[in-house]
Amino acid sequence: MLTKSSTELVRQQNSSLVLAALRRKGSLSHTEIAAQTGLASATISVITAELERAGIIAKIEQHVQGGRGRPRVLFAPRRTSGYVIVVRISSDTVQYSLVDYGGVLLDRFEEARSHDSSGTAAFGRLFTAALERLLNRSHIAKDEVLAISISSKWLVAADGARLVWSPVFGDEQLDFEKLLRPEWRARVMLNNESLLVAQALAVRAEEKEGGFRSLAVVSLGHSIGLGLARKGRSGELDVSAPNFGHMLHATSAGLCRCGSYGCIEAAAGFYGILRTAFQVPSDTIPAKFVPLSEMDKIAASARQGHRMAGYAFRQAGVALGNGISRVISLYEPMPIFVTGQGTRYFDLLHKGLTEGLAQSLQVRLEGLPEITVLADEQRLVFDGHLDRALSAIDADIAAAGHP
Amino acid sequence: MLTKSSTELVRQQNSSLVLAALRRKGSLSHTEIAAQTGLASATISVITAELERAGIIAKIEQHVQGGRGRPRVLFAPRRTSGYVIVVRISSDTVQYSLVDYGGVLLDRFEEARSHDSSGTAAFGRLFTAALERLLNRSHIAKDEVLAISISSKWLVAADGARLVWSPVFGDEQLDFEKLLRPEWRARVMLNNESLLVAQALAVRAEEKEGGFRSLAVVSLGHSIGLGLARKGRSGELDVSAPNFGHMLHATSAGLCRCGSYGCIEAAAGFYGILRTAFQVPSDTIPAKFVPLSEMDKIAASARQGHRMAGYAFRQAGVALGNGISRVISLYEPMPIFVTGQGTRYFDLLHKGLTEGLAQSLQVRLEGLPEITVLADEQRLVFDGHLDRALSAIDADIAAAGHP
DNA sequence: ATCTATTTTCTCGACTGTCGAGAAAAAAGC
DNA sequence: GCTTTTTTCTCGACAGTCGAGAAAATAGAT
Structure with missing residues (x-):
C-alpha cells in the first residue's frame, strides 16, 4: 500500500540525493550538484547549508583550477563525521577494517580462526574484542561508529542480521544484532559476499550506461553463492542473495553438507567435485574442508585427460548451468558474473555450464547469457560493503533532518 | 538511482492515495478518507475538491444514517468518468467484458475460437472487431475507454504487451500495443492469468492483516503457470509471472511442447501426465490438446489403483514440488495457492508434491509451505484485472493533475 | 418552534519546501 | 582599475500540508 507523502519527505529525499551524488563523485561544487541531481540552484544552497551546519559535509580548501569567473568551492563528506567498521568472515580468517565517512581505509587487521574452539559464544567474544581493538588503535570512540557491516559466504537471514547456516557453526544461529545491541549505537548489517559483489557491480553498471536492468553473481568455491541485483520498477536497486547453493539440483547429486540431498553445492562445490572425481559414494558425508592444493591436483589431472576428473568438473558445470537457467526462468x-576461488577451474567447468544452460526454453528464446569471470573479488566485496554502509548512513542522516 | 522529489509529486502521491482508498472501500466520507489515508482534514478538502471539479469523483446523494451531528457526505468514483475493457483469452474461447470506472460490469460476451484459421493477423482482426462491438452495444465512445486489460495463461513479455509464446500461436509474437495503438488512446495491459490471481489474493491478504509478505499461485492445467506477489521494501506490491512452466525440471521429464526437454510442464502439464500414464516414449511430440474427459479417465483409474496412472500423477506432483522448492530457494x-482445472486431481498430486518439496534445505529449515486449493479462479482473475486496470487509471489521473 | 449539543465539513493562517531570476561575489584578462 | 565571466547566494512567488477553529447541518431537549 502507498503511504502518505509530505513536504518533509521531499526534503529528506532530496537531501539523500545530494549526499548520494557527493558520495559517488567524491566532491562536487554547487553547480555540479545541481547538474547531477536536477535540483534548482536555490534548493542546493538550502540543503548544503543545512548539511554543513550539521557537520556532515564541508567545503574543501584547495581550488586548483584555471577558470575565469568566481572559483567553484567543492563540497565533500566530512571524513570525521562518522566511521564504518567492515568485517569479512571467512572459514579460516576474519578481517576487520576501519573506514571513515569519506570512504577512506584507516586501519585493517586479520585474525586467524581456530577451527577447534569454535562455537558461536566463543566467536562472539573474540569478535567484540577485535572491534574494541580496532577502535583503540585509531583512538575512536564507540559511538562515532555509525555502521558495522559484516559479510560471510554463508546463508544469511533476509530480515535481520542473523547468520542462519554455515559449515562452521552448523545450524546454530548467530545474531549479530543481539550481540552488539546494548553497547553499540551503530547500525548492524550482515550480508552475503555475493550480494555485496552484485551491489558493487550494479553500481558500476549504473554509472556507465543507463541500460542496466539486472545481473547475477555466482561465487564458486567450497560453497556456492548467488548475488542478484535488479533495478525495481521505481528505479531503485534491489539486491538479494537467494539460497542458490542449496537449491535443489538433482537428487543424483548426492548428500550435501547441509544434510539434504541433491543441492547444487553437492555437485558444484569443491567437495562435490572431489567426491565425483574420486568416485566416493555420493551419500558419503562430505569433507569439512578441501584444501585448494587438492583441487588443483584434480584440475591438473583433468587437464591431462583423466576421465573421471574431467567428468567431475563437467558435471559441476552442468549443475551450475541448470541452476542459472532456473534463475533466469x-x-x-x-x-552472469563468476567469482571465487573456483574461477581458476573455469576452463574445465565451461563446457558443462553452457550445456546445462542450453536446456531451457528461456535460454533458447533469448540466447545464452553473457558470462564474465571476475578477477578482483576482494575489491568488489569491499566496495559493496562501503556502498551499502555509507548509503545507509546517508539515509539515516537525511531522515534525522534538523533536530 | 533515486530521483528528485518536489511538492507536485507529493500532491500526486496523496491524490493517488485518496483515489485508492475510495476504490478499496467503494465510497467514503471526508473524515473516513482522512482516517484511511492519514492525511489532514484540510488536505482532504483540497484534494477532493480538485478531483470533483475534474469529474473523477462525485458526492453521493443518499445519506442514510442515524447520527446526531451534521450528516456525512460520501464521495465515490464517478462511474461514467471512464471505462475498462477486460479480455480473457483461453485456448478455445475469448471473453470480452466492459466495466465502468466504478468497477461495475456493464456487458460481457464470449467468442469461440476456431482452431484452424488461427494466426496472429487473423486473430488481431477478430479481436479489434470484438472490441468495437462491445462499445457499440453500450453506446460508448472509443476514447472513453481508459484501459484494455488482456490476459492469457501463456508466456508474456515482462516489458510490453507482447504475447511471447503460446501453444496456439507458437513462437509468433503478438503485440497488442502495436495492434491497438493508433486508434485507441487506452492504456493496453497484458498479463498472465496466474499473475492476476496472485494480485487479487495479495490485495485481499493485505486488507486482512498487515502480516502479508509474499505468496505464490500455481495454476495447473494443460500448461503450468506461476504468479508471484511480494511486498517490496518500500511497501509496494510487486507481482510477476515468471516462466515457471518451462523452467527446467529434469531432463528425464521428456520433450515439451515448447521444444525443450525436461520442462516442468512436460511432467506436470496434462499432456505430460497423459504421456507417462500411457507409457508413450518421452520424446514423442506431445498432444496439442488433451480433453478434460480424457484426464478424468486417467484420474479415475489412478484412484482405482492402476499403477501407471497413479505414478503419472505422483511424478507430476514431484515435478511441481521440486519446482516450488526452487522458487522458495x-x-x-x-x-502457495493452487488453481486451474488440474486442482480436481489434487488428491493424486498431493503425495508427490510434498515429497518433491521436502527435498530442499530451505523447506527443511522453515517447514513445508502452507498449500491452499482455490475454488473461484474466475472471480480472482477478474478481480485481478480490475485491480490492476483501475489503479493504473487512478495513477494516470493523479499524474495528469490539474491541466 | 426554538434552542442546544453533537458531529462533520470547510476555511484560515502558519509553516515548509522548490523554483527562477537576478543580485552579489570572486577571479582572470585587458 | 575596469570589464568580462563564472559561480554562488538571496529574494519573492508559488505549491503543498497541517492544526485549530469557524461554519454547517442535523437530532434531541425544552
Whole structure:
C-alpha cells in the first residue's frame, strides 16, 4: 500500500540525493550538484547549508583550477563525521577494517580462526574484542561508529542480521544484532559476499550506461553463492542473495553438507567435485574442508585427460548451468558474473555450464547469457560493503533532518 | 538511482492515495478518507475538491444514517468518468467484458475460437472487431475507454504487451500495443492469468492483516503457470509471472511442447501426465490438446489403483514440488495457492508434491509451505484485472493533475 | 418552534519546501 | 582599475500540508 507523502519527505529525499551524488563523485561544487541531481540552484544552497551546519559535509580548501569567473568551492563528506567498521568472515580468517565517512581505509587487521574452539559464544567474544581493538588503535570512540557491516559466504537471514547456516557453526544461529545491541549505537548489517559483489557491480553498471536492468553473481568455491541485483520498477536497486547453493539440483547429486540431498553445492562445490572425481559414494558425508592444493591436483589431472576428473568438473558445470537457467526462468535473462576461488577451474567447468544452460526454453528464446569471470573479488566485496554502509548512513542522516 | 522529489509529486502521491482508498472501500466520507489515508482534514478538502471539479469523483446523494451531528457526505468514483475493457483469452474461447470506472460490469460476451484459421493477423482482426462491438452495444465512445486489460495463461513479455509464446500461436509474437495503438488512446495491459490471481489474493491478504509478505499461485492445467506477489521494501506490491512452466525440471521429464526437454510442464502439464500414464516414449511430440474427459479417465483409474496412472500423477506432483522448492530457494518461503482445472486431481498430486518439496534445505529449515486449493479462479482473475486496470487509471489521473 | 449539543465539513493562517531570476561575489584578462 | 565571466547566494512567488477553529447541518431537549 502507498503511504502518505509530505513536504518533509521531499526534503529528506532530496537531501539523500545530494549526499548520494557527493558520495559517488567524491566532491562536487554547487553547480555540479545541481547538474547531477536536477535540483534548482536555490534548493542546493538550502540543503548544503543545512548539511554543513550539521557537520556532515564541508567545503574543501584547495581550488586548483584555471577558470575565469568566481572559483567553484567543492563540497565533500566530512571524513570525521562518522566511521564504518567492515568485517569479512571467512572459514579460516576474519578481517576487520576501519573506514571513515569519506570512504577512506584507516586501519585493517586479520585474525586467524581456530577451527577447534569454535562455537558461536566463543566467536562472539573474540569478535567484540577485535572491534574494541580496532577502535583503540585509531583512538575512536564507540559511538562515532555509525555502521558495522559484516559479510560471510554463508546463508544469511533476509530480515535481520542473523547468520542462519554455515559449515562452521552448523545450524546454530548467530545474531549479530543481539550481540552488539546494548553497547553499540551503530547500525548492524550482515550480508552475503555475493550480494555485496552484485551491489558493487550494479553500481558500476549504473554509472556507465543507463541500460542496466539486472545481473547475477555466482561465487564458486567450497560453497556456492548467488548475488542478484535488479533495478525495481521505481528505479531503485534491489539486491538479494537467494539460497542458490542449496537449491535443489538433482537428487543424483548426492548428500550435501547441509544434510539434504541433491543441492547444487553437492555437485558444484569443491567437495562435490572431489567426491565425483574420486568416485566416493555420493551419500558419503562430505569433507569439512578441501584444501585448494587438492583441487588443483584434480584440475591438473583433468587437464591431462583423466576421465573421471574431467567428468567431475563437467558435471559441476552442468549443475551450475541448470541452476542459472532456473534463475533466469524465475527472474529474467541477465548477464552472469563468476567469482571465487573456483574461477581458476573455469576452463574445465565451461563446457558443462553452457550445456546445462542450453536446456531451457528461456535460454533458447533469448540466447545464452553473457558470462564474465571476475578477477578482483576482494575489491568488489569491499566496495559493496562501503556502498551499502555509507548509503545507509546517508539515509539515516537525511531522515534525522534538523533536530 | 533515486530521483528528485518536489511538492507536485507529493500532491500526486496523496491524490493517488485518496483515489485508492475510495476504490478499496467503494465510497467514503471526508473524515473516513482522512482516517484511511492519514492525511489532514484540510488536505482532504483540497484534494477532493480538485478531483470533483475534474469529474473523477462525485458526492453521493443518499445519506442514510442515524447520527446526531451534521450528516456525512460520501464521495465515490464517478462511474461514467471512464471505462475498462477486460479480455480473457483461453485456448478455445475469448471473453470480452466492459466495466465502468466504478468497477461495475456493464456487458460481457464470449467468442469461440476456431482452431484452424488461427494466426496472429487473423486473430488481431477478430479481436479489434470484438472490441468495437462491445462499445457499440453500450453506446460508448472509443476514447472513453481508459484501459484494455488482456490476459492469457501463456508466456508474456515482462516489458510490453507482447504475447511471447503460446501453444496456439507458437513462437509468433503478438503485440497488442502495436495492434491497438493508433486508434485507441487506452492504456493496453497484458498479463498472465496466474499473475492476476496472485494480485487479487495479495490485495485481499493485505486488507486482512498487515502480516502479508509474499505468496505464490500455481495454476495447473494443460500448461503450468506461476504468479508471484511480494511486498517490496518500500511497501509496494510487486507481482510477476515468471516462466515457471518451462523452467527446467529434469531432463528425464521428456520433450515439451515448447521444444525443450525436461520442462516442468512436460511432467506436470496434462499432456505430460497423459504421456507417462500411457507409457508413450518421452520424446514423442506431445498432444496439442488433451480433453478434460480424457484426464478424468486417467484420474479415475489412478484412484482405482492402476499403477501407471497413479505414478503419472505422483511424478507430476514431484515435478511441481521440486519446482516450488526452487522458487522458495530463490525467493523466500511463502504460502502457495493452487488453481486451474488440474486442482480436481489434487488428491493424486498431493503425495508427490510434498515429497518433491521436502527435498530442499530451505523447506527443511522453515517447514513445508502452507498449500491452499482455490475454488473461484474466475472471480480472482477478474478481480485481478480490475485491480490492476483501475489503479493504473487512478495513477494516470493523479499524474495528469490539474491541466 | 426554538434552542442546544453533537458531529462533520470547510476555511484560515502558519509553516515548509522548490523554483527562477537576478543580485552579489570572486577571479582572470585587458 | 575596469570589464568580462563564472559561480554562488538571496529574494519573492508559488505549491503543498497541517492544526485549530469557524461554519454547517442535523437530532434531541425544552
